[in-house]
Amino acid sequence: MEKTTQKTKKINSATLNGFEAKKVEVESSFTKALPGFSIVGLGSQSIQESKERVKSALLNNDFEFPPLKITISLSPADLKKEGSHFDLPIALSILYHNKDINLNEYLVLGELGLDGRLKDTSSIFPIVLSLKPKKVIIPIESASKVSKIPEVEIYAFSHLKEFEDFNFTKIENSEFNYDFIKVNDKKYYYLSEFKEDFSDVIGQNDAKEAALYSAAGFHNLLFEGSPGVGKSMIINRLRYILPPMSLEEILEVEKLNSLEGKEITFKPIRPFRMPHYSSTKAAIFGGGSRGAKIGEIAFANKGVLFFDELPHFQKDVLENLRLPLQERKVLISRVNSKIEYETDILFAAAMNPCPCGNLLSLYKECRCTDLEIKRYKNRISEPLYDRIEIYHKMIEDDSKDIISSKEMFEKVLVAFEMQKGKFNANLDENYKFNLDSDAYNILKKAIKNFALSKRAEFNTLKLSKTIANIEKREKIKKEDIIKALKYRRRPSI
Template identity: 85%
Template sequence: MVNYLLLKFALFKEFFLIELLSKYLEFLKKEGSHFDLPIALSILYHKKDIDLREFLVLGELGLDGKLKDTNTIFPIILSLKPKKVIIPLESAGKVSKIPGIEIYAFSHIKEFEEFAPKKSEKSELNYDSININGKKYYYLNEFKEDFKDVIGQNEAKEAALISAAGFHNILFEGSPGVGKSMIINRMKYILPPMSLEEILEVEKYNSLEGKEVTFKPVRPYRAPHYSSTKAAIFGGGSRGAKIGEIAFANKGILFFDELPYFQKDVLENLRLPLQDKKVLISRVNSKIEYETDILFAAAMNPCPCGNLLSPLKECRCTDLEIRRYKNRISEPLYDRIEIYHQMIEDDSKDTISSKEMFEKVLTAFEMQKGKFNANLEENYQFDLENEAYDILNKAKRNFALSKRSEFNLLKVAKTIANLDKRDKIKKVDLLKALKYRKR
């Protein structure tokens, strides 16, 4: 019979554990309650002929001997991808979504007296899906905020549709009240479907943040305030490398409202994550790289008072104030934003619903074979009609396009063609892409 009082005492007395396990482990301070179970099993089995080296063991141990889930168990297993795991029964539902792992789940420490692990069954996702080249992509048909609520602004909605379909970065400029934030808030409901790997990746970060893990195929949407610090956006911390907003937005939208009011070093440090799709956090004790495959969306006023483009209100700003306001955003950052649209008041009645827009996104997503045009490699060979080549050459001469600007223009044009169920870029596609380019 196991002496549970001694075991509980050992778990809460690190000096006792170190003395007991010194023959087997190097000195390493325990951080996180998910190490309770492996330490407990080391104590229970250190004199028995039981080899647990083929298992990854994680779990919190309560004072009553019950095994509990923690926020870190799911992300650790997803990152390490071991072949076999021993975990609390509470964790099995989440971990069972990860393919290729044998799960042995227990609810109480007593169950280890006679070690006979029972494999947990795998569970499947039960959502609408499309199949592309034998791979499933899941989505929700839910539109809590609908584009039908946005009066007019049909060009802005078209820009949002192109952005969502190809995962292109987008910037809206316009006076307060024209619908910039309203449109971007609705973009999260028309984003493309998600693969199982993407869903697991998103839930890994949700678990680290302490959120409930639901495995819904919903891409993240993060909208930090412009007063947020550099560490809050990119991650940091004095001891460990903690995750920031840009990593929490991975596979989804990162929205900066009032873009010029964000700290200058935040805006400048955005350039590499937007280009390389990753952010590196370096600290004395740790160095962690996070994926940042995001759709960067931003909104800004045309001037500090916001009335420069308004036909009804008078702008109170001087030319110097307007220049200073806009110069807070550097050209290299502008160069990484593929779609730009200047919005003015629009009372037109023609509108489109989120459901209709999402169906168009699905069409483009299938044309892209489950990938995003925004992530095309630099050596990708675009298929252009002769008239489109002529327009491209004229644009290169007239606008002095850099290589990045030309590449971004072609990526957007390809998405426009995909929305029309085509791969070949026509003249009309390139002209529309030029319309949504920052000049």
Template identity: 80%
Template structure:
């Protein structure tokens, strides 16, 4: 009777990870070495880039005089039913082979890195978001990745620039780095901001009420809609809104940079909230995410913690506009597919601009509108009342010839005041059971408004949240009657 084939060594396990949409999933890289006809295979639903790792790993080992054992080598990526992608699996696969007959425990490490054919370790777009999502205690990564990863608190970095450095396991020391921006400190946590305004509100002449609306929108993270004829400054104001947005915590900055890394953009660690401006021809999948093979994220996910701007709002597809309602209310989106489910946060400030009619001249003081009542009604009916109900600030803009202006710096100072009053949170995200502190006169006015304007519970709550933001910009927590009047002035009239 023939003897059973025995493995030459015990199975080794090295921890790595893969991205499933925005979510990081842990992956165990298991390896076995059997005395049999030499071969090298990778199993476990690895993508094409992972299958190509066999050639990169083999060349990197042999080009640096490491042994490539003449055995049957099987690399298993577990869990086997999870689809894996990314060239960062090169390094854990190479270390599985390099240490196949050595006693070295990688259990405490997360190992990520791409290999060059000469053994150099390279950064990939997925390394930073993977580490940020999982927050492991120790990581083995390329030196190229270390500068970005050093911003993540609580992670000990073992950085290598070449595969040859693993012969004696000699990582390079990486100093933890911090952000160099101005910050506010609230309840012991730092909130960073950049007060160099690339686009300044001082460039916008007139439109004082619209700029005031933008100020309150940014201060409380309130959704905003401008309606007006072409050329009155709707897009000009919203494009400047992004530069006066409130400060960001380190976790928020890291979350935004994770999105930039996934998209392949430079990671700069600036306290700039994202600004996404999809075209009105964008499909539902492009806005919310989707895909036939797996769940891919969309524009609304990339706008998380920042602004999602819909210009020419009524021209967006009807199903796109209707599907906006839940993300604006629940602050999350769930994408379900046969093989995957992805849920992601959508804490956004929704900004929109629209013309008053198809030709755009209905509110113009100088041009004549060419639309009939039916065309105007059809145009405006593309936006449902439930969607309007989720927009706290509405303002109609007309041509303004005045020369009055205000700088972004002056507006931002009021936003900082409101941000400190809100203790780093936003009034737009207040719970429905929040008890507002207000004067008796203010309470009487809101009760009259509920009766006279037939305000729904959501409209009443939105009005009070906006009134609280207005009070906060004036260094007050208590809502007075002027705050209610001001908030009601930004309410859409039906």
């Protein structure tokens, strides 16, 4: 029997590799032979099941399903592909198999119902955000999310029937309706809502001041104190006074939320992750035996990673924190995949002063021996301590001084504008600080008296700059250095 292969159709789609997208060409071939329908190119089970969804959607809407041998190839063939969003490009390649319609300028994504309805999937938004194509064809359910991505033309549909006439209607991009400030002509959004307020914390003024400095400059923070003094209470409120977010940061956070299956709201609230101390190294940093998967530290990007009961975390977890805190990135390598992701986080931690917790208490007696206390504290290495810019010992405090989150956030906004939308914690090692002579002299004395390492000196200067910025100053004064040294941990001798 004579076999004739028609012209191959190509439609652009994509798949997620970790949390970054890779382009995929959906190629289709129609051959006069025994009817069949196959999909090749390392497609997952959900892609293989696409054959039944596509066939039912076409036949239930009176479209022709050609009695030919249909081969769908997902290229590149050596890249593993996942996701039901391949339904739509596969269906369109069949629907238009004998029509001269070119879809090469579009990225096509969407899941099909058996009745032909187009459905959103959790991977559509992160794929579009990752690739930022000029034009996309997506389900109408996805449009409200994708429309937040700038410079992407959106053509959205609710049903397969709408493709019959090839009549595409463009969806306009939508704006954010949140409060914002402009820094260097760029908008940074924020919420004036404080679900957990610092006004609930009675006393602990030094700890709240430390939290303010931490939020304003995105400096790492460690509280040490007995149970019940307010360590976790203060850190839990830290998330609501963090600096405003740019559009790019909001989209990046929502991209990770989408991959985790969370609801996408586009609220300008930075992430707050609080893994349990029993979490494994793979859960914190990412990993997996088959493919590289992201962990808690990636989901905390642009926000807070909070370790409560710090010494109880596994030793290898604590030691592996050093590189992402220093380099602001993590690389996961597996046989079939490599993923490098940002870890631009504010690391916050809380710990007891001893195993029983009462060493710093004014009212309770410590039951621990010196050896037990030493072993407990030695679980945290000096290099890790050295990467934490703000350290504060907390004791019971009965004072009645109250400061609200709103007051603290207003100071954070001042510092954010002074930093021109960047964080002092992320300053380059070659940054030239502006110190007056008294500040310079007191710093030199501190370096000698406290044996500060180069990293400790640099961290002190970064924190001093944040303290000055809150006061609307660029120049670092003597009092700024003294305050920064106040929150510098001094190793036990």
